[in-house]
Amino acid sequence: MKFKSAITLLFTALVLIGCGTQIIGQRGNPDRYTRNEAMTTSTVVEATVVQVRKVKVASGSGFTSLASGIGGLTGVVLARNSNGNTSLVAGMVGALTGGLIGSVAGTSTAEEIIVYLPDHTRRAIVQEEGSGSYSAGDSVLVVLNGSEARIVEKQ
Secondary structure, eight states: OHHHHHHHHHHHHHHHHHHHHHHHHHTTOTTOOOHHHHTSOOEEEEEEEEEEEEEEEEOOSTHHHHHHHHHHHHHHHHHHTSOTHHHHHHHHHHHHHHHHHHHHHTEEEEEEEEEEOTTSOEEEEEEEOOSOOOOTTOEEEEEEETTEEEEEEOO
C-alpha cells in the first residue's frame, strides 16, 4: 500500500512538471501572443540580421525548485517505505531525480539574434525558435513593445 502512494506521488510530480514546461515554453515564442500582448500597439522597425547563435534559457522561476522539492519528497516517501541501506539509496535517488527533472524542465533552447537597426545601432534579441529561420544578411522586422522585442520574418 505504501508503494502505491509513492507511485501516485511520483506520477503527480511528473504531471505537474509537464504542465509547468508547457507554460514556460509559451513565453518568448515569436509565434505566440498572450491575450494582453494581442491587445496592444507595437512599433515595427526593419532590420538586418548580423549574427544568429543557439543559446540555453533558464526558466528563472521557482519551477526548478519545485521539481527538486518534489523529487526530494519522493525520495523521503520511498525511504520511509524501505529499510536499512535501501532507504538511503531511495532518498538519494529521489533527490537526484528531482534535481535532474528540475534542471531539464527549467531550460529551453533559444536563439540570440543580433540585428542592425536603421539608427545604426545593433541589438541582441533572444527568443525561442519559431517558424522563422534566420541567418546573417536576412532582412527582418523587429516588433518593439516597451522593453520587449521579437523578430519576425519580413514578407
